[in-house]
Amino acid sequence: MRRRSAADSDDDSLLSACSSSSSSTDEDDINCRMAPNWCAYRQLIEKRGFRLDTCRDVKQWYQHYWEMMSSQGQHVSRDLPGYTRACSIDDENDLCKDAGLPENLFRGSRSLDGKKVVIKAVHLRSHEYHVVKYMSHPQLRRDPRNHLIPIFDLIEVPIDQIAFIVMEEWSPQLITETPCTLRLFLGCLRQCIEHVVFMHSHNIAHLDISIRNLLTDYNSHYSYIDFELSRRFDKHPNPRISTRRGTELPPELERGESTDPYKVDIWALAMLIIRACSMSGYNIPELSPLLKAMLNESFERRPPAYYVLNTFDSIAQGISEGRLQRSPPKP
Incomplete structure:
Protein backbone atom coordinates (compact mmCIF):
# COMPACT_ATOMS: atom_id res chain seq x y z
CA MET A 1 0.00 0.00 0.00
CA ARG A 2 1.33 3.45 -0.91
CA ARG A 3 2.17 5.65 2.06
CA ARG A 4 0.10 8.82 2.29
CA SER A 5 2.14 11.96 1.78
CA ALA A 6 1.71 15.60 2.72
CA ALA A 7 0.57 16.22 -0.86
CA ASP A 8 -2.24 13.68 -0.34
CA SER A 9 -3.38 15.53 2.77
CA ASP A 10 -3.30 18.83 0.93
CA ASP A 11 -5.35 17.33 -1.88
CA ASP A 12 -7.90 15.97 0.60
CA SER A 13 -8.21 19.42 2.18
CA LEU A 14 -8.64 20.99 -1.22
CA LEU A 15 -11.32 18.47 -2.12
CA SER A 16 -13.16 19.20 1.11
CA ALA A 17 -13.03 22.94 0.49
CA CYS A 18 -14.26 22.66 -3.10
CA SER A 19 -16.65 19.72 -2.85
CA SER A 20 -20.09 20.08 -4.37
CA SER A 21 -23.16 20.01 -2.15
CA SER A 22 -25.64 19.39 -4.93
CA SER A 23 -26.55 15.80 -4.08
CA SER A 24 -29.99 16.76 -2.79
CA THR A 25 -30.65 19.28 -5.54
CA LEU A 124 -23.12 28.23 -7.58
CA ARG A 125 -23.48 24.48 -7.05
CA SER A 126 -23.10 23.37 -10.66
CA HIS A 127 -20.62 20.73 -11.76
CA GLU A 128 -18.95 23.35 -13.97
CA TYR A 129 -18.29 25.74 -11.10
CA HIS A 130 -17.09 22.93 -8.86
CA VAL A 131 -14.63 21.70 -11.51
CA VAL A 132 -13.35 25.15 -12.54
CA LYS A 133 -12.94 26.26 -8.92
CA TYR A 134 -11.04 23.09 -8.13
CA MET A 135 -8.68 23.38 -11.12
CA SER A 136 -8.14 27.11 -10.42
CA HIS A 137 -6.73 26.50 -6.96
CA PRO A 138 -3.09 27.75 -6.78
CA GLN A 139 -1.90 24.30 -5.81
CA LEU A 140 -3.25 22.84 -9.05
CA ARG A 141 -2.44 25.85 -11.23
CA ARG A 142 1.24 25.20 -10.53
CA ASP A 143 0.95 21.81 -12.22
CA PRO A 144 2.46 22.26 -15.73
CA ARG A 145 -0.09 19.79 -17.11
CA ASN A 146 -2.94 22.12 -16.18
CA HIS A 147 -3.79 24.14 -19.29
CA LEU A 148 -6.97 25.70 -17.93
CA ILE A 149 -7.65 29.12 -19.45
CA GLU A 169 -10.67 36.25 -23.59
CA TRP A 170 -9.15 33.69 -25.96
CA SER A 171 -10.05 32.72 -29.54
CA PRO A 172 -10.75 29.58 -31.60
CA GLN A 173 -7.47 29.58 -33.57
CA LEU A 174 -7.84 26.21 -35.29
CA ILE A 175 -11.03 27.51 -36.88
CA THR A 176 -9.71 30.93 -37.90
CA GLU A 177 -5.95 30.38 -38.28
CA THR A 178 -3.83 27.22 -38.54
CA PRO A 179 -0.52 26.91 -36.60
CA CYS A 180 2.15 27.83 -39.16
CA THR A 181 4.43 24.80 -38.71
CA LEU A 182 3.93 21.13 -37.93
CA ARG A 183 5.96 21.64 -34.74
CA LEU A 184 3.48 24.25 -33.48
CA PHE A 185 0.54 22.10 -34.53
CA LEU A 186 1.91 19.11 -32.62
CA GLY A 187 2.45 21.42 -29.64
CA CYS A 188 -1.23 22.31 -29.78
CA LEU A 189 -2.26 18.65 -29.87
CA ARG A 190 0.10 17.82 -27.04
CA GLN A 191 -1.48 20.43 -24.77
CA CYS A 192 -4.90 18.98 -25.60
CA ILE A 193 -3.72 15.52 -24.58
CA GLU A 194 -1.75 16.66 -21.53
CA HIS A 195 -4.69 18.56 -20.07
CA VAL A 196 -6.79 15.40 -20.32
CA VAL A 197 -4.03 13.58 -18.42
CA PHE A 198 -4.17 16.28 -15.76
CA MET A 199 -7.96 16.16 -15.45
CA HIS A 200 -8.10 12.38 -15.29
CA SER A 201 -5.35 12.30 -12.66
CA HIS A 202 -7.72 14.36 -10.49
CA ASN A 203 -10.76 12.21 -11.30
CA ILE A 204 -12.25 14.82 -13.66
CA ALA A 205 -13.88 13.87 -16.96
CA HIS A 206 -14.57 16.77 -19.33
CA LEU A 207 -17.26 14.88 -21.31
CA ASP A 208 -17.51 17.46 -24.11
CA ILE A 209 -14.05 17.62 -25.71
CA SER A 210 -14.34 19.04 -29.22
CA ILE A 211 -12.84 21.55 -31.64
CA ARG A 212 -15.52 24.08 -30.72
CA ASN A 213 -14.46 23.88 -27.06
CA LEU A 214 -10.78 24.55 -27.76
CA LEU A 215 -9.42 28.11 -27.51
CA THR A 216 -6.01 29.79 -27.80
CA ASP A 217 -4.33 33.03 -26.74
CA TYR A 218 -2.47 33.16 -30.11
CA ASN A 219 0.79 32.64 -28.19
CA SER A 220 0.87 28.84 -28.57
CA HIS A 221 -1.25 28.22 -25.46
CA TYR A 222 -4.41 26.14 -25.79
CA SER A 223 -7.22 25.32 -23.41
CA TYR A 224 -10.55 23.54 -23.24
CA ILE A 225 -13.60 25.52 -22.17
CA ASP A 226 -17.24 24.72 -21.39
CA PHE A 227 -17.16 22.36 -18.42
CA GLU A 228 -20.96 22.26 -18.27
CA LEU A 229 -21.04 18.47 -18.64
CA SER A 230 -17.85 17.82 -16.65
CA ARG A 231 -17.84 15.74 -13.50
CA ARG A 232 -15.38 14.94 -10.73
CA PHE A 233 -15.71 11.31 -9.69
CA ASP A 234 -13.68 11.56 -6.49
CA LYS A 235 -15.77 8.98 -4.63
CA HIS A 236 -16.21 6.54 -7.52
CA PRO A 237 -13.18 4.34 -8.38
CA ASN A 238 -14.98 2.82 -11.41
CA PRO A 239 -17.60 5.35 -12.50
CA ARG A 240 -20.11 4.71 -15.25
CA ILE A 241 -22.35 7.13 -17.14
CA SER A 242 -25.06 6.72 -19.76
CA THR A 243 -25.88 10.33 -20.65
CA ARG A 244 -26.23 11.04 -24.39
CA ARG A 245 -25.01 14.62 -24.25
CA GLY A 246 -21.85 16.07 -25.73
CA THR A 247 -20.46 16.75 -29.19
CA GLU A 248 -18.40 13.62 -29.92
CA LEU A 249 -20.33 10.66 -28.55
CA PRO A 250 -18.76 7.17 -28.57
CA PRO A 251 -20.80 4.30 -30.05
CA GLU A 252 -21.80 2.76 -26.72
CA LEU A 253 -23.54 5.99 -25.65
CA GLU A 254 -25.19 6.24 -29.05
CA ARG A 255 -26.60 2.77 -28.37
CA GLY A 256 -27.89 3.87 -24.96
CA GLU A 257 -25.39 1.79 -23.00
CA SER A 258 -23.32 2.83 -19.99
CA THR A 259 -19.61 3.55 -20.27
CA ASP A 260 -16.48 4.77 -18.50
CA PRO A 261 -16.53 8.62 -18.52
CA TYR A 262 -12.74 8.79 -18.91
CA LYS A 263 -12.95 6.62 -22.04
CA VAL A 264 -15.59 9.02 -23.40
CA ASP A 265 -12.89 11.69 -23.25
CA ILE A 266 -10.41 9.39 -25.02
CA TRP A 267 -12.86 8.82 -27.89
CA ALA A 268 -13.62 12.56 -28.14
CA LEU A 269 -9.90 13.42 -27.98
CA ALA A 270 -9.24 11.14 -30.95
CA MET A 271 -12.04 12.83 -32.89
CA LEU A 272 -10.60 16.25 -32.01
CA ILE A 273 -7.18 15.20 -33.37
CA ILE A 274 -8.73 13.83 -36.57
CA ARG A 275 -10.80 16.98 -37.15
CA ALA A 276 -7.85 19.25 -36.31
CA CYS A 277 -5.66 17.44 -38.87
CA SER A 278 -8.41 17.65 -41.48
CA MET A 279 -9.07 21.35 -40.89
CA SER A 280 -5.38 22.30 -40.80
CA GLY A 281 -4.22 20.18 -43.71
CA TYR A 282 -1.47 18.47 -41.72
CA ASN A 283 -1.06 14.80 -42.60
CA ILE A 284 0.45 12.71 -39.79
CA PRO A 285 0.05 9.04 -40.75
CA GLU A 286 2.19 7.96 -37.77
CA LEU A 287 -0.76 8.81 -35.50
CA SER A 288 -3.09 6.31 -37.19
CA PRO A 289 -2.40 3.29 -34.91
CA LEU A 290 -2.83 5.41 -31.78
CA LEU A 291 -6.05 6.96 -33.06
CA LYS A 292 -7.38 3.53 -34.00
CA ALA A 293 -6.79 2.33 -30.44
CA MET A 294 -8.48 5.45 -29.01
CA LEU A 295 -11.52 4.78 -31.21
CA ASN A 296 -11.88 1.13 -30.25
CA GLU A 297 -15.54 0.07 -30.29
CA SER A 298 -15.01 -1.48 -26.86
CA PHE A 299 -14.41 1.29 -24.33
CA GLU A 300 -12.48 -1.08 -22.04
CA ARG A 301 -9.81 -1.43 -24.74
CA ARG A 302 -9.27 2.28 -25.28
CA PRO A 303 -5.93 3.37 -23.76
CA PRO A 304 -5.75 5.64 -20.71
CA ALA A 305 -4.76 9.28 -21.18
CA TYR A 306 -1.21 8.88 -19.86
CA TYR A 307 -0.56 6.13 -22.43
CA VAL A 308 -1.89 8.37 -25.19
CA LEU A 309 0.49 11.17 -24.13
CA ASN A 310 3.54 8.88 -23.88
CA THR A 311 2.81 7.34 -27.28
CA PHE A 312 2.21 10.75 -28.84
CA ASP A 313 5.54 12.01 -27.49
CA SER A 314 7.35 9.00 -28.95
CA ILE A 315 5.74 9.59 -32.34
CA ALA A 316 6.57 13.32 -32.31
CA GLN A 317 10.20 12.62 -31.40
CA GLY A 318 10.50 10.39 -34.44
CA ILE A 319 9.49 13.11 -36.92
CA SER A 320 12.40 14.72 -38.74
CA GLU A 321 13.41 18.31 -38.02
CA GLY A 322 12.84 19.32 -41.63
CA ARG A 323 9.28 18.03 -41.56
CA LEU A 324 8.59 19.75 -38.23
CA GLN A 325 9.45 23.08 -39.86
CA ARG A 326 7.02 22.63 -42.74
CA SER A 327 3.85 24.65 -43.11
CA PRO A 328 0.52 23.03 -44.00
CA PRO A 329 -0.15 22.60 -47.72
CA LYS A 330 -2.07 25.45 -49.31
CA PRO A 331 -5.64 24.54 -50.28
Whole structure:
Protein backbone atom coordinates (compact mmCIF):
# COMPACT_ATOMS: atom_id res chain seq x y z
CA MET A 1 0.00 0.00 0.00
CA ARG A 2 1.33 3.45 -0.91
CA ARG A 3 2.17 5.65 2.06
CA ARG A 4 0.10 8.82 2.29
CA SER A 5 2.14 11.96 1.78
CA ALA A 6 1.71 15.60 2.72
CA ALA A 7 0.57 16.22 -0.86
CA ASP A 8 -2.24 13.68 -0.34
CA SER A 9 -3.38 15.53 2.77
CA ASP A 10 -3.30 18.83 0.93
CA ASP A 11 -5.35 17.33 -1.88
CA ASP A 12 -7.90 15.97 0.60
CA SER A 13 -8.21 19.42 2.18
CA LEU A 14 -8.64 20.99 -1.22
CA LEU A 15 -11.32 18.47 -2.12
CA SER A 16 -13.16 19.20 1.11
CA ALA A 17 -13.03 22.94 0.49
CA CYS A 18 -14.26 22.66 -3.10
CA SER A 19 -16.65 19.72 -2.85
CA SER A 20 -20.09 20.08 -4.37
CA SER A 21 -23.16 20.01 -2.15
CA SER A 22 -25.64 19.39 -4.93
CA SER A 23 -26.55 15.80 -4.08
CA SER A 24 -29.99 16.76 -2.79
CA THR A 25 -30.65 19.28 -5.54
CA ASP A 26 -32.13 18.47 -8.92
CA GLU A 27 -29.29 17.98 -11.42
CA ASP A 28 -31.04 19.81 -14.23
CA ASP A 29 -31.77 22.85 -12.06
CA ILE A 30 -28.18 23.42 -10.98
CA ASN A 31 -26.47 22.49 -14.23
CA CYS A 32 -28.66 24.27 -16.77
CA ARG A 33 -27.41 27.43 -18.48
CA MET A 34 -28.02 30.65 -16.57
CA ALA A 35 -29.62 33.76 -18.04
CA PRO A 36 -28.92 36.46 -15.43
CA ASN A 37 -30.01 40.08 -15.42
CA TRP A 38 -26.51 41.42 -16.04
CA CYS A 39 -27.48 44.97 -15.06
CA ALA A 40 -28.34 43.70 -11.58
CA TYR A 41 -24.79 42.42 -11.05
CA ARG A 42 -22.94 45.22 -12.84
CA GLN A 43 -21.97 47.11 -9.66
CA LEU A 44 -20.78 43.95 -7.90
CA ILE A 45 -18.61 42.97 -10.87
CA GLU A 46 -17.16 46.50 -11.06
CA LYS A 47 -16.25 46.36 -7.36
CA ARG A 48 -14.21 43.25 -8.12
CA GLY A 49 -12.23 45.16 -10.73
CA PHE A 50 -13.99 44.29 -13.99
CA ARG A 51 -16.19 46.22 -16.41
CA LEU A 52 -18.98 44.82 -18.54
CA ASP A 53 -18.91 46.17 -22.10
CA THR A 54 -20.96 49.32 -22.69
CA CYS A 55 -22.13 50.84 -25.97
CA ARG A 56 -19.14 53.19 -25.80
CA ASP A 57 -16.75 50.23 -25.42
CA VAL A 58 -18.26 48.42 -28.40
CA LYS A 59 -18.10 51.46 -30.67
CA GLN A 60 -14.49 52.13 -29.66
CA TRP A 61 -13.59 48.52 -30.40
CA TYR A 62 -15.04 48.73 -33.91
CA GLN A 63 -13.34 52.06 -34.55
CA HIS A 64 -9.98 50.63 -33.47
CA TYR A 65 -10.60 47.58 -35.67
CA TRP A 66 -11.33 49.72 -38.73
CA GLU A 67 -8.22 51.82 -38.13
CA MET A 68 -6.08 48.70 -37.85
CA MET A 69 -7.52 47.20 -41.04
CA SER A 70 -7.11 50.50 -42.87
CA SER A 71 -3.45 50.71 -41.83
CA GLN A 72 -2.98 47.29 -43.46
CA GLY A 73 -4.53 48.53 -46.68
CA GLN A 74 -7.76 46.55 -46.21
CA HIS A 75 -11.27 47.91 -46.54
CA VAL A 76 -13.99 46.61 -44.23
CA SER A 77 -17.63 47.63 -44.31
CA ARG A 78 -18.72 49.81 -41.41
CA ASP A 79 -22.29 48.62 -41.69
CA LEU A 80 -21.81 45.83 -39.17
CA PRO A 81 -24.64 44.60 -36.88
CA GLY A 82 -22.64 44.95 -33.65
CA TYR A 83 -21.67 48.55 -34.36
CA THR A 84 -25.14 49.47 -35.62
CA ARG A 85 -26.71 47.98 -32.50
CA ALA A 86 -24.40 49.93 -30.19
CA CYS A 87 -25.19 53.16 -32.07
CA SER A 88 -28.93 52.57 -31.77
CA ILE A 89 -28.83 52.95 -27.95
CA ASP A 90 -29.01 56.54 -26.72
CA ASP A 91 -26.98 56.19 -23.51
CA GLU A 92 -23.37 55.21 -24.29
CA ASN A 93 -22.97 53.97 -20.71
CA ASP A 94 -25.68 51.31 -21.11
CA LEU A 95 -24.51 47.70 -21.20
CA CYS A 96 -24.15 46.31 -24.70
CA LYS A 97 -24.55 42.54 -24.84
CA ASP A 98 -22.85 40.74 -27.70
CA ALA A 99 -25.78 39.28 -29.63
CA GLY A 100 -23.55 36.43 -30.81
CA LEU A 101 -23.00 35.09 -27.28
CA PRO A 102 -25.45 33.00 -25.24
CA GLU A 103 -27.18 34.65 -22.29
CA ASN A 104 -24.75 33.16 -19.77
CA LEU A 105 -21.74 35.00 -21.27
CA PHE A 106 -20.82 38.69 -21.32
CA ARG A 107 -17.75 40.43 -22.71
CA GLY A 108 -15.85 42.92 -20.60
CA SER A 109 -12.43 44.12 -19.52
CA ARG A 110 -10.21 44.26 -16.45
CA SER A 111 -10.26 47.77 -14.99
CA LEU A 112 -6.59 47.65 -14.02
CA ASP A 113 -5.16 47.26 -17.52
CA GLY A 114 -8.03 46.97 -19.98
CA LYS A 115 -7.32 43.28 -20.69
CA LYS A 116 -10.33 41.72 -22.41
CA VAL A 117 -12.31 39.13 -20.45
CA VAL A 118 -15.34 36.93 -20.87
CA ILE A 119 -17.56 36.49 -17.82
CA LYS A 120 -19.62 33.34 -17.51
CA ALA A 121 -22.61 32.98 -15.20
CA VAL A 122 -23.12 29.53 -13.65
CA HIS A 123 -25.12 28.05 -10.80
CA LEU A 124 -23.12 28.23 -7.58
CA ARG A 125 -23.48 24.48 -7.05
CA SER A 126 -23.10 23.37 -10.66
CA HIS A 127 -20.62 20.73 -11.76
CA GLU A 128 -18.95 23.35 -13.97
CA TYR A 129 -18.29 25.74 -11.10
CA HIS A 130 -17.09 22.93 -8.86
CA VAL A 131 -14.63 21.70 -11.51
CA VAL A 132 -13.35 25.15 -12.54
CA LYS A 133 -12.94 26.26 -8.92
CA TYR A 134 -11.04 23.09 -8.13
CA MET A 135 -8.68 23.38 -11.12
CA SER A 136 -8.14 27.11 -10.42
CA HIS A 137 -6.73 26.50 -6.96
CA PRO A 138 -3.09 27.75 -6.78
CA GLN A 139 -1.90 24.30 -5.81
CA LEU A 140 -3.25 22.84 -9.05
CA ARG A 141 -2.44 25.85 -11.23
CA ARG A 142 1.24 25.20 -10.53
CA ASP A 143 0.95 21.81 -12.22
CA PRO A 144 2.46 22.26 -15.73
CA ARG A 145 -0.09 19.79 -17.11
CA ASN A 146 -2.94 22.12 -16.18
CA HIS A 147 -3.79 24.14 -19.29
CA LEU A 148 -6.97 25.70 -17.93
CA ILE A 149 -7.65 29.12 -19.45
CA PRO A 150 -6.51 31.91 -17.06
CA ILE A 151 -9.22 32.57 -14.48
CA PHE A 152 -8.97 36.11 -13.07
CA ASP A 153 -11.71 35.84 -10.47
CA LEU A 154 -14.55 33.70 -9.16
CA ILE A 155 -17.39 35.91 -7.92
CA GLU A 156 -19.96 34.15 -5.75
CA VAL A 157 -23.44 35.46 -4.94
CA PRO A 158 -24.79 32.90 -2.44
CA ILE A 159 -28.12 34.65 -1.93
CA ASP A 160 -28.92 34.15 -5.62
CA GLN A 161 -27.12 30.80 -5.96
CA ILE A 162 -25.08 32.24 -8.84
CA ALA A 163 -21.37 32.57 -9.55
CA PHE A 164 -19.42 34.44 -12.20
CA ILE A 165 -16.28 32.94 -13.75
CA VAL A 166 -14.07 35.76 -15.05
CA MET A 167 -11.69 34.37 -17.67
CA GLU A 168 -9.22 35.86 -20.10
CA GLU A 169 -10.67 36.25 -23.59
CA TRP A 170 -9.15 33.69 -25.96
CA SER A 171 -10.05 32.72 -29.54
CA PRO A 172 -10.75 29.58 -31.60
CA GLN A 173 -7.47 29.58 -33.57
CA LEU A 174 -7.84 26.21 -35.29
CA ILE A 175 -11.03 27.51 -36.88
CA THR A 176 -9.71 30.93 -37.90
CA GLU A 177 -5.95 30.38 -38.28
CA THR A 178 -3.83 27.22 -38.54
CA PRO A 179 -0.52 26.91 -36.60
CA CYS A 180 2.15 27.83 -39.16
CA THR A 181 4.43 24.80 -38.71
CA LEU A 182 3.93 21.13 -37.93
CA ARG A 183 5.96 21.64 -34.74
CA LEU A 184 3.48 24.25 -33.48
CA PHE A 185 0.54 22.10 -34.53
CA LEU A 186 1.91 19.11 -32.62
CA GLY A 187 2.45 21.42 -29.64
CA CYS A 188 -1.23 22.31 -29.78
CA LEU A 189 -2.26 18.65 -29.87
CA ARG A 190 0.10 17.82 -27.04
CA GLN A 191 -1.48 20.43 -24.77
CA CYS A 192 -4.90 18.98 -25.60
CA ILE A 193 -3.72 15.52 -24.58
CA GLU A 194 -1.75 16.66 -21.53
CA HIS A 195 -4.69 18.56 -20.07
CA VAL A 196 -6.79 15.40 -20.32
CA VAL A 197 -4.03 13.58 -18.42
CA PHE A 198 -4.17 16.28 -15.76
CA MET A 199 -7.96 16.16 -15.45
CA HIS A 200 -8.10 12.38 -15.29
CA SER A 201 -5.35 12.30 -12.66
CA HIS A 202 -7.72 14.36 -10.49
CA ASN A 203 -10.76 12.21 -11.30
CA ILE A 204 -12.25 14.82 -13.66
CA ALA A 205 -13.88 13.87 -16.96
CA HIS A 206 -14.57 16.77 -19.33
CA LEU A 207 -17.26 14.88 -21.31
CA ASP A 208 -17.51 17.46 -24.11
CA ILE A 209 -14.05 17.62 -25.71
CA SER A 210 -14.34 19.04 -29.22
CA ILE A 211 -12.84 21.55 -31.64
CA ARG A 212 -15.52 24.08 -30.72
CA ASN A 213 -14.46 23.88 -27.06
CA LEU A 214 -10.78 24.55 -27.76
CA LEU A 215 -9.42 28.11 -27.51
CA THR A 216 -6.01 29.79 -27.80
CA ASP A 217 -4.33 33.03 -26.74
CA TYR A 218 -2.47 33.16 -30.11
CA ASN A 219 0.79 32.64 -28.19
CA SER A 220 0.87 28.84 -28.57
CA HIS A 221 -1.25 28.22 -25.46
CA TYR A 222 -4.41 26.14 -25.79
CA SER A 223 -7.22 25.32 -23.41
CA TYR A 224 -10.55 23.54 -23.24
CA ILE A 225 -13.60 25.52 -22.17
CA ASP A 226 -17.24 24.72 -21.39
CA PHE A 227 -17.16 22.36 -18.42
CA GLU A 228 -20.96 22.26 -18.27
CA LEU A 229 -21.04 18.47 -18.64
CA SER A 230 -17.85 17.82 -16.65
CA ARG A 231 -17.84 15.74 -13.50
CA ARG A 232 -15.38 14.94 -10.73
CA PHE A 233 -15.71 11.31 -9.69
CA ASP A 234 -13.68 11.56 -6.49
CA LYS A 235 -15.77 8.98 -4.63
CA HIS A 236 -16.21 6.54 -7.52
CA PRO A 237 -13.18 4.34 -8.38
CA ASN A 238 -14.98 2.82 -11.41
CA PRO A 239 -17.60 5.35 -12.50
CA ARG A 240 -20.11 4.71 -15.25
CA ILE A 241 -22.35 7.13 -17.14
CA SER A 242 -25.06 6.72 -19.76
CA THR A 243 -25.88 10.33 -20.65
CA ARG A 244 -26.23 11.04 -24.39
CA ARG A 245 -25.01 14.62 -24.25
CA GLY A 246 -21.85 16.07 -25.73
CA THR A 247 -20.46 16.75 -29.19
CA GLU A 248 -18.40 13.62 -29.92
CA LEU A 249 -20.33 10.66 -28.55
CA PRO A 250 -18.76 7.17 -28.57
CA PRO A 251 -20.80 4.30 -30.05
CA GLU A 252 -21.80 2.76 -26.72
CA LEU A 253 -23.54 5.99 -25.65
CA GLU A 254 -25.19 6.24 -29.05
CA ARG A 255 -26.60 2.77 -28.37
CA GLY A 256 -27.89 3.87 -24.96
CA GLU A 257 -25.39 1.79 -23.00
CA SER A 258 -23.32 2.83 -19.99
CA THR A 259 -19.61 3.55 -20.27
CA ASP A 260 -16.48 4.77 -18.50
CA PRO A 261 -16.53 8.62 -18.52
CA TYR A 262 -12.74 8.79 -18.91
CA LYS A 263 -12.95 6.62 -22.04
CA VAL A 264 -15.59 9.02 -23.40
CA ASP A 265 -12.89 11.69 -23.25
CA ILE A 266 -10.41 9.39 -25.02
CA TRP A 267 -12.86 8.82 -27.89
CA ALA A 268 -13.62 12.56 -28.14
CA LEU A 269 -9.90 13.42 -27.98
CA ALA A 270 -9.24 11.14 -30.95
CA MET A 271 -12.04 12.83 -32.89
CA LEU A 272 -10.60 16.25 -32.01
CA ILE A 273 -7.18 15.20 -33.37
CA ILE A 274 -8.73 13.83 -36.57
CA ARG A 275 -10.80 16.98 -37.15
CA ALA A 276 -7.85 19.25 -36.31
CA CYS A 277 -5.66 17.44 -38.87
CA SER A 278 -8.41 17.65 -41.48
CA MET A 279 -9.07 21.35 -40.89
CA SER A 280 -5.38 22.30 -40.80
CA GLY A 281 -4.22 20.18 -43.71
CA TYR A 282 -1.47 18.47 -41.72
CA ASN A 283 -1.06 14.80 -42.60
CA ILE A 284 0.45 12.71 -39.79
CA PRO A 285 0.05 9.04 -40.75
CA GLU A 286 2.19 7.96 -37.77
CA LEU A 287 -0.76 8.81 -35.50
CA SER A 288 -3.09 6.31 -37.19
CA PRO A 289 -2.40 3.29 -34.91
CA LEU A 290 -2.83 5.41 -31.78
CA LEU A 291 -6.05 6.96 -33.06
CA LYS A 292 -7.38 3.53 -34.00
CA ALA A 293 -6.79 2.33 -30.44
CA MET A 294 -8.48 5.45 -29.01
CA LEU A 295 -11.52 4.78 -31.21
CA ASN A 296 -11.88 1.13 -30.25
CA GLU A 297 -15.54 0.07 -30.29
CA SER A 298 -15.01 -1.48 -26.86
CA PHE A 299 -14.41 1.29 -24.33
CA GLU A 300 -12.48 -1.08 -22.04
CA ARG A 301 -9.81 -1.43 -24.74
CA ARG A 302 -9.27 2.28 -25.28
CA PRO A 303 -5.93 3.37 -23.76
CA PRO A 304 -5.75 5.64 -20.71
CA ALA A 305 -4.76 9.28 -21.18
CA TYR A 306 -1.21 8.88 -19.86
CA TYR A 307 -0.56 6.13 -22.43
CA VAL A 308 -1.89 8.37 -25.19
CA LEU A 309 0.49 11.17 -24.13
CA ASN A 310 3.54 8.88 -23.88
CA THR A 311 2.81 7.34 -27.28
CA PHE A 312 2.21 10.75 -28.84
CA ASP A 313 5.54 12.01 -27.49
CA SER A 314 7.35 9.00 -28.95
CA ILE A 315 5.74 9.59 -32.34
CA ALA A 316 6.57 13.32 -32.31
CA GLN A 317 10.20 12.62 -31.40
CA GLY A 318 10.50 10.39 -34.44
CA ILE A 319 9.49 13.11 -36.92
CA SER A 320 12.40 14.72 -38.74
CA GLU A 321 13.41 18.31 -38.02
CA GLY A 322 12.84 19.32 -41.63
CA ARG A 323 9.28 18.03 -41.56
CA LEU A 324 8.59 19.75 -38.23
CA GLN A 325 9.45 23.08 -39.86
CA ARG A 326 7.02 22.63 -42.74
CA SER A 327 3.85 24.65 -43.11
CA PRO A 328 0.52 23.03 -44.00
CA PRO A 329 -0.15 22.60 -47.72
CA LYS A 330 -2.07 25.45 -49.31
CA PRO A 331 -5.64 24.54 -50.28
